Amino acid sequence: MFAKYSTLLLGALFFFHCGKKLPVSMITATSMDSGLPFEILDGKKWRPEEGAKFVKLHFYPDETFLLSKIEVESCNGDFSDPITAYINFDEYSQELSTGSTAAVTFDAPKSTRSVTFNFHRNANLCVQKVNFYDDKGSKMKWKGPKVVEASVTASETAKPNLSYDVMNLFDSRYEYAWASDKKGPGVVLDFDFKETQKIKSIKIWNGYQRSDRHCQTNGRLKVATLTGDNGFEEKIEVGDIMGPQTIQFSKTFEGKKLKLKVDSIYTGKDYKGLVISEIRFSDGDDWILPNPMEQVKKIAKNNFFQFSAANIDNVLNWSYVGGEYTGNAPISTNTNLEQPAQQSAEAATEGTTGEEPSPETGLISSNWTLRLRSDGSLFFEGNTTEADGDSQINKSFFALGNYEVKEAKPDGLKLRIFGLVRKMTQKEYNEDYYGGDCNGCGRDCNNSQDSENGEKIFQEQILLRKSGNKLYIKNENPGKVFQFSTLELVQE
Secondary structure (H helix, E strand, O other), rough: EEOOOOEOOOOOOOOOOOOOOOOOEEEOOOOOOOOOOOHHHOOOOOOOOOOOOOOOEEHHHHHHHHEEEEEEEOOEEEEEOEEEEEOOOOOOEEOOOOOOEEEEEEEEEEEEOOOOEEEOOOOOOEEEEEEEOOOOOOOOOEEEEEEEEEOOOOOOOOOOOOHHHHHHHHHHOOOOEEEOOOOOOOOOEEEEEEEEEEEEOOOOOOOOOOHHHHHHEEEEEEEEEEEEEHHHHEEOOOOOOOEEEEEEEEEEEEEHHHHHHHHEEOOOOOOOEEEEEEEEEEOOOOOOOOOOOOOOHHHHHHHHHHHHHHOOOOOOOOOEEEEEEOOOOOOOOOOOOOOOOOOOOOHHOOOOOOOOOOOOOEEEEEEEEEOOOOOEEEEEEEEEEEOOOEEEEEEEEEEEEEEEEEEEEOEEEHHHHHEEEEEEEOOOOOOOOOOOOOOOOOOOOOOOOOOHHHHEEEEEEEEEEEEOOOEEEEOOOOOOOOOEEEEEEEOO
């Protein structure tokens, strides 16, 4: 008999009694060093990697609540740059005041299901505490998961393994997930807990929950059988929905070894395998979270190593801005940015992003922002203006996604970038253009009612080379996804 599953209704308001703690099973950040950001809930100091800028910290409470005020306390002096808080991804945003405690009070309480902080240019962060206040002005209490040590393995993992490793099931990031290679039924996940656990239910974020499009493109779990110590066996049915769902067991599992075998899947539109974004277990009182910190650090270490091998330093966890490079970037056999023989040496050093149209392309302006983070995520935004007879065509691009290092050589780096992109074209310049670096996952971000301006899945290759303090980016397929050929960027 299938265990009955129940879906959390994220839209429903949560009313709690005085003293009751609000559960939160997902908190993550784009850079981690001291530990998982759940430590903030326990009053511990939390730090991202040293020198990291434009760090984002995401809170995903289990239930919706009313929010009237936020405080973020520093344990490293005053915040030097304002912090932006995004409520429900990008439904609402507001800057916090600066100082050692950054704060913001809302004119009216906000119905809140997620809060994201972008720390912008603040470097060497140390966060002592994050306080949320309810609609009565009372400081809210939080209850994080019980983080436990466990070894988790999968019988099959899609390539690249680092991007789809099974420990991604516990990192609180929608943009990282576990994926099988080509199989669905028969794939097995083995959980080996260091200490004996009591488990009464499982919470699953089914499919690739980066977006609806990603979810439908890949397979999702439908039916699975769990077996474990002391003869435990339970068959579960998982709904084909976005968001988390909690599935109660008919009896309690108690032991160290638990196995999940896939019986059937909801077939994806394009890929044969299946994807699961996140998993939590519950003992009836606390969520149980296998510690993913080793995998998080492994990803960051690998990315830093590959960028360093390509002589591209001080790029990860920074923000770079600039525009189309109309001259010729320094010679690089890896990035294929050679200067033409007919160009003089002087001309080759005088690239320009001026305001006069290029006679070949009609390009009037080109402004881009690239943020590559050590956790493998990226934000990429661009605005271009081209001459079109007597009028102008304005194009805007922004993408949230990930990158994979395809090749790292001393003279350059080849990246595969993939995720969600939104492209907009307007005949007139849009002063209200809104940037998209709001939440880091794109799941609810920048929704559009215009079918031509909606989000689309993309995959592209770019070539990077660093010369001095400048970063050059060559587009292998100009115009296919992003409207640029070669960019020259500097630190923001």
